[in-house]
Amino acid sequence: MQNNLSQHFQEKELQDLLEHTSKSIPKEQLHLPGPDFMERIFLNSNRSPQVLRNLAALFHHGRLSGTGYASILPVDQDIEHSAGSAFAPNPIYFDPENILKLAVEGGCNAVATTFGHLALFSRNYAHRIPFIVKINHNELLTYPNKYDQIMFGTVKDAWNLGAAAVGATIYFGSEESDRQITEVARAFEEAHSLGMATILWCYTRNKDFVKDGKDYHTAADLTGQANHIGATIQADLVKQKLPTLNGGFTALKFGKSHPAMYGQLSTDHPIDMCRYQVLNGYAGRIGLINSGGESKGEKDLTEALRSAIINKRAGGTGLILGRKAFQRPFKEGVALLQAVQDVYLDKSITIA
Incomplete structure (x- = not known):
């Protein structure tokens, strides 16, 4: 695998990614992914046997089955942005069956998409790949645009579709975040009561999180705290963007922080910043899955591989x-998904 990686990275960057040793938070302090992760973490929790069964279904499907890692295909950009902007690069995905086919053929653990997409094919695919129903969205058809997450259906409807899990987004830091936290916490309680797992998109959103030309929406300290709140409302997995910088609390001069957050517990290295995100998910007990981000063309594969290496070496779950997969020809999308999965299958790529 490392020989293949050398085709995508300059030697210095690849060495920095693969040989970095994290001294900020030793790996021994974390609960790391592995074949026995379910038993180690959730067996003594309040999660019911039905929730455990659905979590197991998610972690024991696809090419990463039984590793403790997850590769998930998310397609909700047709609502979050617009169907045209999401699917114009590859119009076959206006037909949602192709989304499910991509997840299956790509060897994913699960597919995360909308009520509408999954409702049309529930009987055809619910037994072929675990469904994660995204129950809330931010739609941008309202003018002027607003930034809020609203429910698009019920948890019971997701259960009726045969979902293994529900997914939801909270915009932490937004004016509407208090209502979103309350709504999603209640939805997650209901999902667990029905036997489904829960995944939270822990995004930050506030126009004032941009200051002096720096965008602190992806600061390690802010995103780490968002993850921590996600774990608090009993998400079984948290989804987060990779951190690109640190020092959000201090630069924006709000909230509370401690100097050790920026020295002892993290550095400017991307693996260490990602590890701080992992730490905030109850020291890895609530697994971190990082998002792949938008498609930028030729560099997509390199960026996806870089994200996978950082996530894995930091102690993340996948x-x-x-967009990097479905905004390209079908076979190329399958190949990209499997190239990312190969990072998690490669035992030579170890925890930093």
Whole structure:
């Protein structure tokens, strides 16, 4: 695998990614992914046997089955942005069956998408790949645009579709975040009562999180705290963007922080910043899946591989990667998903 990686990275960057040793938070302090992760973490929790069964279904499907890692295909950009912007690069995905086919042939653990997509094919695919129903969205058809997450259906409807899990987004830091936290916490309680697992998109959103030309929406300290709140409302997995910088609390001069957050517990290295995100998910007990981000063309594969290496070496649980896969020809999308999965299958790529 490392020989293949050398085709995508300059030697210095690849060495920095693969040979970095994290001294900020030793790996021994984390609960790391592995074949026995379910038993180690959730067996003594309040999760019911039905929830455990659905979590197991998710972690024992696809090419990463039984490793403790997850590769998830998310397709909700047709609502979050617009169907045209999401699917114009590859119009076959206006037909949602192709989304499910991509997840199956790509060897994913699960597919995360909308009520509408899954409702049309529930009987055809619910037994072939675990469904994660995204129950809330931010739609941008309202003018002027607003930034809020609203429910698009019920938890019971997701259960009727045969879902193994529900997914939801909270925009932490937004004016509407208090209502979103309350709504999603209640939805997650209901999902667990029905036997489904829960996954939270822990995004930050506030126009004032951009200051002096720096975007702190992806700061390690802010995203780490968002993950921590996600774990608090009993998400079984948290989804987060990879951190690109740190020091959000101090630069924006709000909240509370401690100097050790930026020295003892993290550095400017991307693996260490990602590890701080993992730490905030109850020291890895609530697994971190990082998002793949938007498609940028020729560099997509390199960026996806870089994200996978950072996530894995930090102690994360996997990637939830969509646009880089479905905004290209079908076979190329399958190949990209499997190349990312190969990072998690490669035993020579170890925890930093």
